[in-house]
Amino acid sequence: MMKPDDVLVALLMGILLSACNAPLQTVSLTTDDFKFIPEMIEVKASAPLSITIYNAGRETHEFDSPVLMYSVQMPDGSNVSSGGLGMSLQPGSRLRLIVVPPPGTYLYMCRRKGHANMTGTIVVMQS
């Protein structure tokens, strides 16, 4: 039995503005063979967002959301980019992202070959 890998990837904007003291919003995503559950997430722009992704499938899956990643600015002003590769999730593993996205609609997907139907949407509402 493989022990789940806990990978913490913390991505924080340099300028948090009023979001600074807001409580964290938490959402959980599951990847299965071959879909994301849920396929639609709605959150508010007023608080940082913690996204946990757990791979409940038997296949390796990926999480990528280029625009969401691009919206993340590091303290030095540079952008974080996943380089179009996505973050790989072995079966039974999970990863966590903390992002502070501006309002908008962000597509997420698994980029593995043959997994083209694995997509979902995060809607960040103006608040």
Ligand SMILES: [Cu+2]
């Ligand atoms: Cu996949």
